[in-house]
Amino acid sequence: MTTVPVLAELDDALQAAVAATRERVAALHAELPRWGLVVWTAGNVSERVTVDRGNGPEPTDLFVIKPSGVSYDELSAENMVVCTLEGTKIADGTPEHLVPSSDTAAHAYVYRHMEGVGGVVHTHSTYATAWAARREPIPCALTMMGDEFGGEIPIGPFALIGDDSIGRGIVETLRDSKSPAVLMANHGPFTIGKDARAAVKAAVMCEEVAKTVHVARQGGEIHLIPQDLVDRLNDRYQNVYGQH
Numbered sequence: 001m002t003t004v005p006v007l008a009e010l011d012d013a014l015q016a017a018v019a020a021t022r023e024r025v026a027a028l029h030a031e032l033p034r035w036g037l038v039v040w041t042a043g044n045v046s047e048r049v050t051v052d053r054g055n056g057p058e059p060t061d062l063f064v065i066k067p068s069g070v071s072y073d074e075l076s077a078e079n080m081v082v083c084t085l086e087g088t089k090i091a092d093g094t095p096e097h098l099v100p101s102s103d104t105a106a107h108a109y110v111y112r113h114m115e116g117v118g119g120v121v122h123t124h125s126t127y128a129t130a131w132a133a134r135r136e137p138i139p140c141a142l143t144m145m146g147d148e149f150g151g152e153i154p155i156g157p158f159a160l161i162g163d164d165s166i167g168r169g170i171v172e173t174l175r176d177s178k179s180p181a182v183l184m185a186n187h188g189p190f191t192i193g194k195d196a197r198a199a200v201k202a203a204v205m206c207e208e209v210a211k212t213v214h215v216a217r218q219g220g221e222i223h224l225i226p227q228d229l230v231d232r233l234n235d236r237y238q239n240v241y242g243q244h
């Protein structure tokens with residue numbers, strides 16, 4: 001029988017790292033309604049817990065995600081759920097009935113199979129989900145897409161919720177792609193990032209470009225950006241743009 005880790009029994013550094021991750025993940029959930037990416041409770045953010053023991057941040061085998069079906073207004077650091085990378089809730093001090101997001105298995109699978117990923121986000125944002133319903137990748141016709149996605153936003157397979165299927169689809173689609181977003185067929189966008197904030201940003205950008213390319217197509221033919229120019233946009237945005 002596997003024993004469930006008890007948060008209060010973990011070392012001080014790890015407990016502090018979990019507490020800080022819970023704060024971040026709770027605050028980032030507020031970004032989903034703020035950017036118009038979710039209705040009701042239909043979207044989630046998670047972040048891998050990293051701990052710094054004096055040698056820089058090191059990944060742990062825990063991550064933090066929201067509880068399932070709880071209103072965004074009611075989310076706080078205290079009710080963020082702590083899970084192992086197998087997707088099992090640990091004894092994290094929250095009530096036993098507070099179960100983690102229904103997408104927990106998908107997030108956990110991504111963390112287990114994509115080492116550099118520190119944050120995962122899922123939404124059902126309207127325009128991105130409309131492309132997912134058509135199972136049509138979003139073509140790279142905007143500099144913002146070159147910047148953030150390095151090309152088209154791909155479609156992932158159809159997968160039922162509840163087990164590893166969605167996670168497998170995300171990993172298969174994104175493993176060899178520059179895009180931090182995949183549109184899971186008939187479902188919606190999943191985004192990844194080095195941390196939860198980066199994954200939330202990708203979700204915001206994904207919805208924005210899904211909307212703009214859709215609107216552009218209503219007015220006529222869209223023009224794709226040649227891949228060599230997309231590569232240059234992406235390189236500049238990822239390595240030069242912003243503060244360092």
Ligand SMILES: O=C(CO)[C@@H](O)[C@H](O)COP(=O)(O)O
Pocket residue numbers: 041042043044067068069070100101102103122161
């Ligand atoms: O796609 C689905 C359900 O079909 C999920 O993404 C939920 O919409 C979000 O659920 P919780 O995170 O609240 O469990």
